[in-house]
Amino acid sequence: MRLTSILLTSTIALAACSEPAQDTDTTHDAAMTDGQEAMESASSDMPAERIDPNARPAQRDTSPEISGADLAWRIQTLASDEFEGRAPATPGGIAASQWIADEMARDGLEPGGEDGTYFQRVPLVEATLDTEASGFDISINGEPMGLEYLTDVVYGTRRLDETVEIANSDMVFVGYGIVAPEYGWNDYEGLDVEGRTVVMLINDPGFASGDPDLFNGNAMTYYGRWTYKYEEAARQGAAAVIIIHETEAASYGWNVVSGSWSGPQFDLQRPEGSMPFAGAESWITNERARELFGATGLDFDALVEAAHQPGFQPVEIPGAEVNATLVTSHDFLDSRNVAGIVRGTERPDEFVLYMAHWDHIGMRESDDPEADTIYNGAVDNATGTSSILEIGEAFAANPPERSVIIVAVTAEESGLLGSEYYATDPLIPFEQTVGGLNMDGMLPTGPTSDIVVIGYGASELEEHLAAVAETQDRTLSPDPNPEAGYFYRSDHISLAKRGVPMIYADTGSVNTELGAGHVEELNAAYRATAYHGPADEFSYDWDFDALARDATLLYLLGERIANTDEWPNWYEGNEFRALRDAQRPAE
Secondary structure (H helix, E strand, O other): OOHHHHHHHHOOOOOOOOOOOOOOOOOOOOOOOHHHHHHHHOOOOOOOOOOOOOOOOOOOOOOOOOOHHHHHHHHHHHOOHHHOOOOOOOHHHHHHHHHHHHHHHHHOOEEOOOOOOOEEEEEEEEEEEOOOOOEEEEEEOOEEOOOOEOOOEEEEOOOOOOEEEEEEEEEEEOOOOOEEHHHOEEOOOOOOOOOOEEEEEOOOHHHHHOOOOOOOOOOOOHHHOHHHHHHHHHHHOOOEEEEEOOHHHHOOOHHHHHHHHOOOEEEEOOOOOOOOOOOEEEEEOHHHHHHHHHHOOOOHHHHHHHHOOOOOOOEEEEEEEEEEEEEEEEEEEEEEEEEEEEOOOOEEEEEEEEEEEOOOOEEOOOOOOOOOOEEOOHHHHHHHHHHHHHHHHHHHHOOOOEEEEEEEEOOOOOOOHHHHHHHHOOOOOHHHEEEEEEOOOOOOOOOEOEEEEEOOOOEOHHHHHHHHHHHHOOEEEEOOOHHHOHHHOOOHHHHHOOOOOEEEEEOOOOEOOOHHHHHHHHHHHHHHHOOOOOOOOOOOOOOHHHHHHHHHHHHHHHHHHHOOOOOOOEOOOOOOHHHHHHHOOOO
16 A cells, blocks of 8 residues: 555545445435435445556546546546656646546537637746756855755756856845735845845745734735745846745645756746746755854844844845856747536526646656656645546536536646636636636545635635535635645636636535544645655545535535526625726626
């Protein structure tokens, strides 16, 4: 049994997939649709013959009802070694996206992509750092620290130059590296960083201070994301950027940083001059950062404390310089989003959107011939992609009044690139998109008495979700880890930033038998040992009935919205409300 299976069974004793999940026979009332009754009565028996869990299973027929057996087959297929970790523009990724399109066609969805196909072309740049020819180090009074790639530091560049040289770049600590006028915050105020290296902390001052009135308190804002920090440093003219990793503040360990940032890296092909990039973008471990600060006479803990206080002033790091050579090869490639449509019976020009990312990390080289080099991405995000396929098939069998578009996007793991491209060139105009649901990384926790809403309190979609959750005797719960900033870390944010009401509902936080502590333990174990690693693999021991119950709930949410003439909006005071009001002025 592989590590993922051990994690999910030894700590929780999840039911085998051939056993019915607890509490799936919910009380039926007048609000329950015929479709829900059919889905909840569908058999979830798994095939008697079980093969290597990482092997692609044989083709099978699926039913219009959302079932644990169908979900299991789809998850195992997408997470199989055959697709080689589903990296964009690789043979495995191309094959996986083709399989998704074939499934949409088989399920009865119309092509929703470009030129009558299921595909939307997403032009990418693949950048591969030549680690043998490259180097990145910090010298203190002329003495190199000897930073070791992957162990102490991870680095790369998004510039399209073959070689980027950074010589004797002096260093300055800029706190959290944030310019946020609405919070009265500017870590760069009065500072010229042209040609210099800026060093900063991950997350934002609200998390670190514990002050509920600072930024968004314990809940990370977009300013806490590494993507923002690199973008802002580039706007300020920095030559290089160093983010100091902290596991608690980032909500993932160094193994995630080293695994995600090594190997080929993707970016969108951008118009020349559209966006500046710093010469080097890097992460350093907390331990080596402390060593740097101590060797230059600075008190690291005192500076961290000062950084989350209003009025923080940048601090020079005396005698410290960055020297780097980054040799990078570039390939200009195409990946693709995959889209299918179920045409509405009454209002076909109005669309409910379902989104999940199909890509994962791909493969990584290893000096160990026995090492597992395929990052299968079973939880992240074969679960979400399989769920939207199940939902699409259910809608195709029973079309609602409004249309439904199912979109599996690419390159999420590289910075939400597929959804960002969709948001800049939407297949459905935003003013015709009623709202959207995102499904990402549905950890098999067993049946829960609740459903977690990431970014709780954002939009009226939550009221509709609460109504359908009642039919499963469930309630809504806010994100138990708001400091992780998950609302800003998945594909829905690309559309939310354009005004489209989006909801990101995760699996629940309270197991119906084992309680909340059990789910917390499982989430912690997954993040520590499987997230963005080769241990994120399919297991026959997962409770697929519980996953089907979650997918059914989100199907019912879309069905409810698709069979009304309502246009849910962001709540008053939400940061995206004004954008939506401009799109739908009549509302």
